[in-house]
Amino acid sequence: MNRNASRILAALFGVLAVTLPFFAGDYPLQVARNIMMYMALAITWDMLLRSGQISFGIAGLFGIGAYSAILSVIRAGMPAWFSILFAAIFSGVVAFVIGFLILRLRAMYFSIVTLALGEIFRIIIHNLHDFTGGPEGVVIQKGVIFGGNANSLYWLVLAGLAVALAASFWFEKSKIHFALTAIRNNEISAQSSGIDIFRWLLLAFVVTSAIQGLLGGIFVQSYGFATPDAVFSADFTLLPLAMALLGGVYSTTGPIFGAILLGLASEWLKLKIPYGHLVVYGIIIVIVILFMPQGLRQLVRRTSHSADGRSA
Amino acid sequence: MIKLKTENLTKSFLGLVAVNKISFSMEEGEILGIIGPNGAGKTTFINLISGIIMPTEGLIEYKGMDITYIPAHERARRGIARTYQLIHPLENLTLIENVMVGSIFAKGHSLKEARNKAEALCHELGLTGLDRDTSRLTILEVKKMEIARALANEPEVLFLDEVMAGLNADEMKDLIAIVQRVALERHLAVGVIEHVMGVIRELTHRVIVLEAGELIAEGKYEEVSNNPRVIEAYLGRGGV
Numbered sequence: 045m046n047r048n049a050s051r052i053l054a055a056l057f058g059v060l061a062v063t064l065p066f067f068a069g070d071y072p073l074q075v076a077r078n079i080m081m082y083m084a085l086a087i088t089w090d091m092l093l094r095s096g097q098i099s100f101g102i103a104g105l106f107g108i109g110a111y112s113a114i115l116s117v118i119r120a121g122m123p124a125w126f127s128i129l130f131a132a133i134f135s136g137v138v139a140f141v142i143g144f145l146i147l148r149l150r151a152m153y154f155s156i157v158t159l160a161l162g163e164i165f166r167i168i169i170h171n172l173h174d175f176t177g178g179p180e181g182v183v184i185q186k187g188v189i190f191g192g193n194a195n196s197l198y199w200l201v202l203a204g205l206a207v208a209l210a211a212s213f214w215f216e217k218s219k220i221h222f223a224l225t226a227i228r229n230n231e232i233s234a235q236s237s238g239i240d241i242f243r244w245l246l247l248a249f250v251v252t253s254a255i256q257g258l259l260g261g262i263f264v265q266s267y268g269f270a271t272p273d274a275v276f277s278a279d280f281t282l283l284p285l286a287m288a289l290l291g292g293v294y295s296t297t298g299p300i301f302g303a304i305l306l307g308l309a310s311e312w313l314k315l316k317i318p319y320g321h322l323v324v325y326g327i328i329i330v331i332v333i334l335f336m337p338q339g340l341r342q343l344v345r346r347t348s349h350s351a352d353g354r355s356a
Numbered sequence: 357m358i359k360l361k362t363e364n365l366t367k368s369f370l371g372l373v374a375v376n377k378i379s380f381s382m383e384e385g386e387i388l389g390i391i392g393p394n395g396a397g398k399t400t401f402i403n404l405i406s407g408i409i410m411p412t413e414g415l416i417e418y419k420g421m422d423i424t425y426i427p428a429h430e431r432a433r434r435g436i437a438r439t440y441q442l443i444h445p446l447e448n449l450t451l452i453e454n455v456m457v458g459s460i461f462a463k464g465h466s467l468k469e470a471r472n473k474a475e476a477l478c479h480e481l482g483l484t485g486l487d488r489d490t491s492r493l494t495i496l497e498v499k500k501m502e503i504a505r506a507l508a509n510e511p512e513v514l515f516l517d518e519v520m521a522g523l524n525a526d527e528m529k530d531l532i533a534i535v536q537r538v539a540l541e542r543h544l545a546v547g548v549i550e551h552v553m554g555v556i557r558e559l560t561h562r563v564i565v566l567e568a569g570e571l572i573a574e575g576k577y578e579e580v581s582n583n584p585r586v587i588e589a590y591l592g593r594g595g596v
């Protein structure tokens with residue numbers, strides 16, 4: 045695939061994504077919405093991974109965003125669209141504060157702590173019964189965004205994906221790319237090149253967390269309710285991670301392909317083997333990671349290497 | 357003019373004194389050899405100066421300012437650059453992108469500016485094929501790239517930790533000439549850690565000798581290499 049061909053392909057995908065509600069039925073639209081949501085999360089997970097930090101905290105920040113959006117509507121009467129922005133800001137601020145505590149940690153320690161934080165958030169929401177509705181959650185009674193129109197909700201999720209894509213391209217094309225790649229390779233030599241490691245990690249963590257919060261906000265607004273188990277579900281951590289690994293990490297295209305393939309595969313499997321689909325799903329991931337540690341992107345790159353001149 | 361000096365600089369690792377009360381200074385334009393047997397504390401000494409590790413005791417002064425406890429990235433920005441004994445090319449970045457990093461972060465240049473500067477720098481060091489993956493470089497090219505990465509900081513003081521290791525005689529000659537040229541043109545103070553004595557003789561104006569963390573001799577290469585204490589330090593550990 046040379047550069048022009050991939051541009052055309054990207055443009056086609058874009059047009060297809062935007063116009064899908066005009067010709068697709070309810071079920072495909074629902075599937076596409078799910079895939080786009082996970083795709084956006086996969087992209088944000090990969091963005092932080094580019095610095096070498098493996099986060100297991102996606103669900104945590106997604107859930108924070110979800111609850112801050114829905115509670116700001118229910119408890120403070122915030123307009124629905126504004127609550128989604130608020131979710132992004134709130135998750136970003138939370139990430140900023142906890143970033144100071146946890147971005148000194150590395151490798152396994154960072155990962156475990158992000159996982160634990162997500163769990164802590166969930167438990168807090170669980171127990172602040174009067175404010176959050178506890179385990180039963182909360183429902184938006186009136187003022188559901190777009191009056192619950194399925195097409196508009198689809199475009200809302202698409203907009204969330206567009207934000208993740210734009211941020212990812214910004215990371216790829218700016219100084220941030222150099223900072224994160226240098227940090228991932230070797231933190232000591234990165235410092236010797238004048239890189240203030242903590243500052244760049246904090247930036248990456250806050251930006252990706254804010255987008256995860258935004259997506260959480262979009263998620264609750266499009267379903268109109270939140271329960272701790274639904275919005276802090278481990279799926280929001282594990283599926284994006286699997287998608288990025290499957291498609292190939294350290295890029296925007298990897299998580300995109302991974303999300304499409306895994307998203308479609310899991311839908312298909314759900315229909316074919318309703319009770320065993322998660323097992324097959326797991327097996328696919330294990331096989332791909334064993335035999336293609338750099339993901340499917342590696343395969344595409346290998347076959348296109350001669351045409352493209354240089355791997356992107 | 358004195359660029360850099362240390363006073364009683366000391367680092368101990370859980371009781372092991374790797375650098376023991378070293379006081380020294382480096383002048384602008386000077387190429388200083390730093391020699392000593394394996395484990396003498398040479399790399400640790402450079403780590404202290406570049407801020408990779410913090411000293412247990414002592415003082416580091418750069419251009420008259422106390423920099424003893426400022427972070428490494430800040431020292432890089434102020435003009436202290438170095439290469440590493442164990443080299444770490446940035447995978448996933450091309451040759452030129454590797455060289456751009458210091459320009460971007462130590463000097464704050466834009467990506468475009470950094471690319472132009474990195475191109476000029478690579479050209480100066482005789483590096484070509486700038487869009488290659490670093491995995492495709494020869495050893496000599498990797499060494500040059502490491503030097504270019506350090507020079508991208510536009511430093512005033514540069515430390516080279518065993519850059520000649522793994523090169524053959526011709527390649528060493530090439531690199532010696534390059535180091536001499538860039539040092540002269542930029543009025544750099546250069547500290548060269550090296551085990552190959554021929555390189556030290558050719559390249560340096562002055563030498564300091566470390567043994568077991570202590571500075572045991574200082575002077576021109578000829579003086580130092582005839583110093584009985586230095587000979588013993590090397591022979592005592594099985595020579596070089």
Ligand SMILES: Nc1ncnc2c1ncn2[C@@H]1O[C@H](COP(=O)(O)OP(=O)(O)OP(=O)(O)O)[C@@H](O)[C@H]1O
Nearest residue numbers: 369372374392393394395396397398399400401441
């Ligand atoms: N991070 C560390 N923790 C514990 N001990 C260390 C550490 N770094 C260095 N040392 C010890 O300090 C001493 C000096 O090591 P250093 O690497 O500075 O020597 P060197 O002179 O550079 O040797 P070489 O010529 O082999 O590179 C050694 O005994 C080494 O084991």
Ligand SMILES: [Mg+2]
Nearest residue numbers: 398399400441
């Ligand atoms: Mg050493």
